[in-house]
Amino acid sequence: AQSVTxxxxxxxxxxxxxxxxRCNYSSSVSVYLFWYVQYPNQGLQLLLKYLSGSTxxxxxxxxxxEFNKSQTSFHLRKPSVHISDTAEYFCxxxxxxxxxxxxxxxxxxxxx
Amino acid sequence: xxGITQSPRHKVTETGTPVTLRCHQTExxxxxxxxxxxxxxxxxxxxxxxxxxxxxxxEVSDGYSVSRSKTEDFLLTLESATSSQTSVYFCxxxxxxxxxxxxxxxxxxxxxxxx
Numbered sequence: 155a156q157s158v159t160x161x162x163x164x165x166x167x168x169x170x171x172x173x174x175x176r177c178n179y180s181s182s183v184s185v186y187l188f189w190y191v192q193y194p195n196q197g198l199q200l201l202l203k204y205l206s207g208s209t210x211x212x213x214x215x216x217x218x219x220e221f222n223k224s225q226t227s228f229h230l231r232k233p234s235v236h237i238s239d240t241a242e243y244f245c246x247x248x249x250x251x252x253x254x255x256x257x258x259x260x261x262x263x264x265x266x
Numbered sequence: 267x268x269g270i271t272q273s274p275r276h277k278v279t280e281t282g283t284p285v286t287l288r289c290h291q292t293e294x295x296x297x298x299x300x301x302x303x304x305x306x307x308x309x310x311x312x313x314x315x316x317x318x319x320x321x322x323x324x325e326v327s328d329g330y331s332v333s334r335s336k337t338e339d340f341l342l343t344l345e346s347a348t349s350s351q352t353s354v355y356f357c358x359x360x361x362x363x364x365x366x367x368x369x370x371x372x373x374x375x376x377x378x379x380x381x
Contacts, residue, residue, distance in 0.1 A: 188369075197358075198370075198372045199372075244309065246370075248370075252297045253324070254299075254309075259308050
């Protein structure tokens, strides 16, 4: 079985500041790692994913994440956030058949 | 846009009544999923399907059943709705042949309220 822990339920930050959303996972098998974003009243959209290769993954909207196998982490970062980045962010691990386990989400609020 | 349509988008129903949510996809994807989203719980997998008439349970399958008689349609049924099933339900597909390692695309959600 696998699990995902998003370490912060809410992250407030000022516009143009850097942000890091933390995600730790546990699994007895190899997993694929994903970050999704959800805007109000919408479904989730893929930000980025790690399948293999380089541990630094770049996604849409200037986000990136780093896979750290020894620490079983997959933290999401952005060097300068915008008001439009205000949303809920979900980390997920995926195993066979595409079954995904999601974290409880982190609400990012960007303040002017 | 992975061509996923959920219906109904909003529904209010009474305790004890049956409810069916429909997920329709237009791109012939093999893997389909039903998740529920509740505050503080993220998304939890209810059931999934890896082909016509091939379905399996997820982590919160009690009180739910599914059917997939055609590739494009995946139905979620609450046999006898309870207030604990008030939630937002998301259908999803895995874009790719093997399922694992593929991006999951979500529908826009179905808001269900059981009174």
